Amino acid sequence: MAIDLSKPDLIVAVFGAGTMGRGIAQVSAQAGLTTLLFDSTDGAVKTAIAAIDRGLEGLVAKERMTAAAKQDVLNRLNSINSLDEAKGAGIVIEAIVEDLKVKRELFRELEKRLSADAVLATNTSSLSVTEIAAGCEKPGRVGGLHFFNPPPLMRLVEVIGGLRSDPTVVPALVGFVKRINKHPIVATDTPGFVVNHAGRAYGPEALRIVSQGIASAREVDLLMKEAAGFRMGPFELLDLVGGDVAHAVMVSIFEQYFDDPIYQPSANMAVRVAGGLLGRKSKQGFYSYEKPETSGPATVAVSTQAIPKSVWIADEDGGRDLAQWLSVAGVKSELGGKPASSGPCFVTPLGEDASSACVRLNLEPARTVAVDMFGRFSGRRTLMTTPLTHAETLGAAFAALSDDKTPATVIKDSPGFVVQRMLAMIVNVGTRIAELRIAAPADIDTAVELGLNYPKGPLAFGDALGGAQVLTVLDGIFAITHDPKYRATTWLRRRAKLGISLLAPD
Numbered sequence: 167m168a169i170d171l172s173k174p175d176l177i178v179a180v181f182g183a184g185t186m187g188r189g190i191a192q193v194s195a196q197a198g199l200t201t202l203l204f205d206s207t208d209g210a211v212k213t214a215i216a217a218i219d220r221g222l223e224g225l226v227a228k229e230r231m232t233a234a235a236k237q238d239v240l241n242r243l244n245s246i247n248s249l250d251e252a253k254g255a256g257i258v259i260e261a262i263v264e265d266l267k268v269k270r271e272l273f274r275e276l277e278k279r280l281s282a283d284a285v286l287a288t289n290t291s292s293l294s295v296t297e298i299a300a301g302c303e304k305p306g307r308v309g310g311l312h313f314f315n316p317p318p319l320m321r322l323v324e325v326i327g328g329l330r331s332d333p334t335v336v337p338a339l340v341g342f343v344k345r346i347n348k349h350p351i352v353a354t355d356t357p358g359f360v361v362n363h364a365g366r367a368y369g370p371e372a373l374r375i376v377s378q379g380i381a382s383a384r385e386v387d388l389l390m391k392e393a394a395g396f397r398m399g400p401f402e403l404l405d406l407v408g409g410d411v412a413h414a415v416m417v418s419i420f421e422q423y424f425d426d427p428i429y430q431p432s433a434n435m436a437v438r439v440a441g442g443l444l445g446r447k448s449k450q451g452f453y454s455y456e457k458p459e460t461s462g463p464a465t466v467a468v469s470t471q472a473i474p475k476s477v478w479i480a481d482e483d484g485g486r487d488l489a490q491w492l493s494v495a496g497v498k499s500e501l502g503g504k505p506a507s508s509g510p511c512f513v514t515p516l517g518e519d520a521s522s523a524c525v526r527l528n529l530e531p532a533r534t535v536a537v538d539m540f541g542r543f544s545g546r547r548t549l550m551t552t553p554l555t556h557a558e559t560l561g562a563a564f565a566a567l568s569d570d571k572t573p574a575t576v577i578k579d580s581p582g583f584v585v586q587r588m589l590a591m592i593v594n595v596g597t598r599i600a601e602l603r604i605a606a607p608a609d610i611d612t613a614v615e616l617g618l619n620y621p622k623g624p625l626a627f628g629d630a631l632g633g634a635q636v637l638t639v640l641d642g643i644f645a646i647t648h649d650p651k652y653r654a655t656t657w658l659r660r661r662a663k664l665g666i667s668l669l670a671p672d
């Protein structure tokens with residue numbers, strides 16, 4: 167069997183004219199390919215083509231497309247009413263209901279009608295390509311083409327080979343994706359492929375932080391946006407995607423990896439979903455979409471004190487940079503040695519909570535405040551208290567660190583603060599995808615940048631933060647919590663120890 171999707175007169179048949187199918191059909195027709203569109207629901211294709219028409223009309227109005235070019239696209243889009251009419255297609259892309267039985271049934275029926283070298287591609291997000299293919303007489307011609315919503319705007323397409331796919335299927339699909347002006351990355355047939363797997367840190371870790379009472383949803387969102395540079399906070403994203411959809415993905419990946427704790431979903435999220443707090447679509451999620459502004463304050467109330475004249479800082483990683491930050495407010499710092507008998511003491515732990523750092527350094531917890539210096543992020547600072555930190559100490563520390571108008575957030579004691587935990591987990595899950603050989607290291611980063619819109623891919627993020635630093639954070643959290651979800655991957659540990667890039671292949 168020789169698969170060839172480069173023929174100039176290749177015909178594409180898209181099955182399912184819903185959210186994804188209509189977008190995929192539009193992309194295909196816009197790339198100059200004759201495209202057939204089928205749906206089992208009466209009138210669905212007509213509705214889809216009308217929606218595509220309106221979308222293209224918007225481009226014409228913005229002068230990003232000519233009226234003639236729009237007409238050409240519409241002329242290449244053909245509605246079909248039976249499976250028989252797809253017989254000339256060189257590739258079928260199914261975007262029908264996410265149901266194994268129904269997808270297998272469709273492919274079995276199509277197999278009987280298509281030529282022997284036609285490819286059957288599935289847009290499934292959560293099913294196994296190999297399992298769908300196993301229902302076919304010739305599983306060799308089945309592969310995965312995982313588009314992202316909305317297909318006309320999202321450049322990434324994951325290409326997945328099933329275990330029994332013919333060796334020519336994946337290269338042919340990669341060529342096809344380029345032909346329709348998208349960016350392909352190749353992934354193995356594993357739960358969530360790359361993008362939905364890589365996304366298992368941002369939401370779940372943020373949910374853990376909030377459910378442990380360390381910070382509010384809004385505080386976490388602000389820290390991730392203003393300090394770590396993400397475009398959307400994890401709770402804004404959960405509200406946008408929809409709690410029900412997001413929770414279902416968390417549960418599906420956790421179960422498919424046989425309850426590996428690293429992917430553990432949130433029990434609190436299950437209650438929110440059951441209660442209908444789904445986010446934008448139900449007008450109430452972590453934020454309210456009913457009234458314009460109901461979000462809480464950006465940090466817990468802090469009774470700001472006078473800026474202290476001098477403070478003590480532990481002479482550890484980040485200590486010198488913290489002294490620099492404080493000098494802007496005119497605060498003199500004493501770095502290391504024995505603290506003076508009064509005044510705030512600052513610690514800058516990595517992966518350790520403020521209480522443990524206090525005990526390790528023999529400091530008075532009432533006088534101690536921890537500051538997150540990870541990545542030296544200065545768009546929003548994090549101050550962390552011990553359960554015994556005096557309100558006056560916190561107020562003085564807050565005054566000193568926000569004197570230059572930099573916003574600051576106060577959180578409860580947590581190994582790894584908020585940003586350290588979040589970023590270390592993103593890097594750890596990214597290195598896990600590399601370790602499981604799901605995709606090439608550079609492709610993991612590209613997939614995350616294009617599919618999740620993170621400022622950097624997880625491996626490049628790890629390199630920018632320093633592999634050894636990320637490892638210290640994870641080992642620190644693990645040492646305190648004994649929670650296996652924080653165990654660092656061997657991919658990360660090895661590269662951190664060798665001092666090489668997390669993108670370095672074996």
Ligand code: NAI
Binds near residue numbers: 204265292
């Ligand atoms: P949708 O519900 O918007 O559209 C599905 C369409 O398929 C409906 O119009 C339905 O009438 C039609 N359909 C159902 N059974 C059919 C059959 N046997 N033959 C022909 N048409 C049939 O669903 P959506 O969101 O477009 O998802 C489609 C597929 O794409 C699913 O496998 C989903 O997991 C996957 N996907 C969805 C993404 C999303 O963000 N919505 C992203 C990436 C993949």
